[in-house]
Amino acid sequence: MNIQHSNSNIPGGPPSEQVVFDRRELGVIMGLYGRMVSAGDWRDYGMSFLKDLAVFSVFRRTAEHPLYRIEKRPRLRLRQGQYSVIAMDGRVLKRGDDLRNVLRVLERKLIRSID
Template sequence: MGDLMRLEAYRRPARKSAKATYFTRTELNQLLSAYSQRVASGEWRDYAIDHRPGIAVFSVFRSTHERPLYAVAKRTAGKQPEYVVLSDHQRLARSSSLSECLRIFEKKLRVVV
């Protein structure tokens, strides 16, 4: 009839050096805490998490049909990860600590007259 062929033989071999980067549970708690505060105030409505070789990205959206307002990226090029906050390809914050980068989202007090 026919020969049995495995699909594994036709797939591209995976690069062993390129491992996907992920957020840890603690990092996700920090990201979702900042996200939930802005959702409660009505500013943000959706988020997405992407995992790629060498980088993990947490993107925030105003609505699901728009480009991301902000993206928090975790890069693992060296021993210690680096965190970057981006908005429209503009770097807003960069640090080796996620909590330090997330300070950019803290609301500043204003005088209301």
């Protein structure tokens, strides 16, 4: 598991604001992650919390590029939706405001891998 924080801490100054996944969002993501690990598709994950976005990356192997990135961009909430699933090649597979609905694109892959 890799966790990266981008914090421009200036000595004596407050830490910069970061976008994070809340407990409910992490519960939804980790539920899917656990099912995908059980199916043998995913093996590791990493999280990054930056100024404009939070990213949950999933890996088949630790040394590889992420298979998928689950991103939260609050600034896009009123436009395209704040959540998105992005494939390894950079394609946006699904975008929207309902995290569970957005993650369904990955659950379909779980159903195919079990068949």
